[in-house]
Amino acid sequence: MQHDTHHDQHGRHTDHADHTDHSAHTAHAAHHPGGASWSMAARATLHCLTGCAIGEILGMVIGTALGWGNMETMVLAIVLAFFFGYSLTLRSILKAGVDFRTALRVAFAADTLSIAVMELIDNGVIALWPGAMDATLADSLFWGALAISLAVAFVVTTPVNKWMIGRGKGHAVVHQYHH
Known part of the structure; x- marks a missing residue:
């Protein structure tokens, strides 16, 4: 386990495990635009991507x-991608003891732009990939195009999340609840 030394709001040194305290990173990112790390993004x-992939795959399989x-299949996949994307964030915020209404608002604020960009890129790649829209579940083209589209969506969405976190938005808000 990696440990980081941080300064709290009063300038005192604190030593926290990397995976348990994201608040110092969040506070730093919120006060220093562009200060979000690529790792955090x-x-x-x-x-x-995990929530989007679950929704995309499930939607495409069902359709x-x-x-x-x-x-119809693409619309179902997009709806389910948003549903599962929000659900994963909602679950983690609720585990922190936040009430449902607040957790839902935080999940929407944290994930909407990220999921929207991811879905636009992911579905755009599939729509433009020759034959991918007509591939069936048994075709390697279906799974290959889906895997590549999700990888491209990850690469394009990471800078968006870095920008948002660096301004105290997106998942920076979620990290406030991971104490």
């Missing part, structure tokens, strides 16, 4: 299994 993006058209 990548973790926030990976968290978002394809039901014989739905491309548009």
